[in-house]
Amino acid sequence: MSDRQTQTDVILIGAGVMSATLGTILKELAPDWKITVFEKLASAGEESSNEWNNAGTGHAALCELNYTAEKSDGSIDISKAVNINEQFQVSRQFWSYLVNHNRISHPQEFIMPLPHMSMVQGEKDVAFLKKRYEALTGNPLFQGMEYSDDPAKLAEWIPLIMNGRTSSEPIAATKIDSGTDVNFGALTRMLFEHLKKQNVSINYKHSVDNMKRTGDGSWELKVRNLDSGSVERHSAKFVFIGGGGGSLHLLQKSGIPEGKGIGGFPVSGLFMACTNPSVVEQHHAKVYGKAKVGAPPMSVPHLDTRFIDNKKSLLFGPFAGFSPKFLKTGSMFDLIGSVKPGNVLTMLAAGAKNIPLTKYLIEQVMLSKEKRMEELREFIPNARSEDWDLVVAGQRVQVIKDTEAGGKGTLQFGTEVVSAADGSIAALLGASPGASTAVSVMLEVLKKCFPQQMGAWEEKIKEMIPSYGVSLAKNPKLNEEIQSATAQALRLEKVLQPA
Template sequence: MSNEQTRADVILIGAGIMSATLGSLLKQLAPDWKITVFEKLASAGEESSNEWNNAGTGHSALCELNYTVEKPDGSIDISKAIKINEEYQVSKQFWSYLVDSNLIRNPRDFIRPLPHLSIVQGEKNVAFLKKRFETLSNNPLFHGMEFSDDPETLTEWIPLMMKGRTLNEPIAATRIESGTDVNFGALTRMLFDHLKNNNVDIKFKHNVDDIKRTSDGLWELKVRNVDSGAVERHTAKFVFIGGGGGSLPLLQKSGIPEGKHIGGFPVSGLFMVCNNPEVVAQHHAKVYGKAKVGAPPMSVPHLDTRFIDNKKTLLFGPFAGFSPKFLKNGSMFDLLGSVKPNNVLTMLAAGAKNVPLTKYLIQQVLLSKEQRMEELREFIPNAKSEDWDTVVAGQRVQVIKDTAAGKGTLQFGTEVISAADGSIAALLGASPGASTAVSVMLEVIKKCFPQHIKAWEPQIKEMIPSYGVSLLKNPELIHEIHASTARTLGLSESLPLQMAHQTVS
């Protein structure tokens, strides 16, 4: 065992989009702080942030039907959609700042304009989509959204999906041009290159085995070199656990009270990827459908144009699967090891409550390729099996906790757990995660560094002009941000039409 012990101001665990974002923010706000990053894999962005392990959607609630819920009185609750949209605008502002400041280059390598569509079939679903459209299109955050139930118009929007379709029930879609495709793997690698160039110590192939509080209030990490087996001790005033599915076990090892009574349920994903360039060329959009009755929110089917390594491709999914691993490169004992005396009742309650989810996952795991093709044919009627291959996507760990809704409630979303004194924070959960990374990490900074916020505020506002302001209450600011981020990130063609006209005039 090595006696080496080093001290940092900040330690980031995991080299994914969350650590990359927090590190980049802190480097702008406190450039003299010593930051160290530990990642057990050989490079950055190889787990959930990797481009093949997520859908690459710039989540802004333009097409995701699970962010807009129909209330008992028939009205549509868009509060979650507004929140996610505003948070994505914050991410785009920060990325624009980094590009304008020449801290990262070539935004086209990680973000591209791409229409976002929602599509439904059946009279009841069409009525829901129309109400959703009417509610959202009156909101300045969603200007430019179009609705159509005309098959000819839909054929113009999504020709591949309409070819060979039997129209024996109503069909409708909404479209908005200001959507994006985001390569979070490429963005993560860019951000870590920037951090490395600014004296951040990034240690790949280093696994954090343990974490504990020292008598002087620091956090001590036991870190193992994956290749040599050598163990080092590292201490820091502040630790961020951003290890994707691996965050929960480390949070538990920290022993903070806030980490108790929390469990995790792993869900794996599969996508179908098209290997026929002629088919890929016929589709240019992200098209989200509606989750089937009884299916969890993360199972919403979608057909996505993707740009990976600057090459256009086409993915359909996700198909849920189950593995007890918390990470794609994790252990088969991850789930079992996460069950502790303080969360066993929470976990058991979740199991009892989620029998339909368990049944759904078992059914998904047992699907044959042809059965998956049948689901794909609901989107592309003429899809041929030989044109599609299966890829295994990333592992997600859904948070289980005791809430006002009851014991052992399964949470869908992204959640930050932090110590009362702000000395340690962990990110848990899944989508919309990466898209809202900047907002989530600003929240971490606000919670964990309250003593610095007043001094940092001018710099934060320089990086994110809308910081501290409700975009919803400032339509003019929405227009300015849409125009400026579109210009900097090369998304001009994705501006809503009326905004584009205003900008030109």
């Protein structure tokens, strides 16, 4: 054991896209601050941020039907879709700033233009999609969206999906060319390369085993070097826990009251990946369908063109799985270890409430390859089993907590920041839209944890994010300017050209 003790201004736990984003923002706002990163794996972006562990969708609510709920009067509530789109525009602006100021380069290595589409079948869902289209296209953020229920037009848009389709059931789709495919693994690695050049101390194969408050209000972390086994103690005035599914355990170890009563439910994801290049070349879009009754929001089926390592791929899924691990590299005891006296009643209530979800997950785990192929054939009628292999994606831990709206043991599908009242520590929990909204989420962390500095930082934040504090949905001219500027910086210009 080592007695080594070091002091720094900021400690970031986890080398994923969230820590990378927060570290990069802080280096712009407070370049003199000392930042230290601890990651238990051997390199950056290997868990949730890894390109094979997520769908790679630039989530802007262009195609995700679960962000536009149908109200009891039949109208469509687009407020959540607008909010998520606004957040993605913030990410685009920050990434553009980094490219324009030579913090990162070659944006085409992490973001590519790709049409986003929604596709539904059956009279009821076709009527819903038409109403959704009409509701969204009245908003500047969704201009350029097209709708069609004409099979001939759909065959132009999605030939692979329409080829061999014999059902007489109505089918419709929306298409918008300003969508993107984002390689969050590549982006994460770029950001950490930049941080390394800014003298940020990045420590791989280092596990944070415990943490405690010190007399002066700082946090002291017990950190284990996984190669040597030695233990070091590091202290900082501010700690950010961005460890993906592992964040909950560390939040519990912090002992802050805000973390009590929160539980987590792990859900794993599986995708079918196409191995036949001739099939891959027939599809060029992200096409999202509608979740089946009883299925959780993160199980919305979608057929995705992906760009990974400069190679075009095609994935379908996700199929839900279950593992008690909170990370792919986690422990089989993660779930049971997260049950504490402060959250046991919340966890039990969640279990009682979510019996249909449990049943759904068990059914998904038991699916054979041929059963999965049957689901794929609802998208691609002529899909052949020999062209597709199963790929295991990442683990996602959904937040469980007591809420006014949902009562005790409510399962939260989303991204959530939990921070101490004094702003000395913050943790990111949850899943989608996650990485797509990382910049907005990290700005929320700054507001909560550095309120005294925000006034002095505002001018710089507005330089990085010109729309900061302004709604693009309510400012069409500014929205048009920013969409054009970010498309140019990120080399997405062709998405602005008319079809």
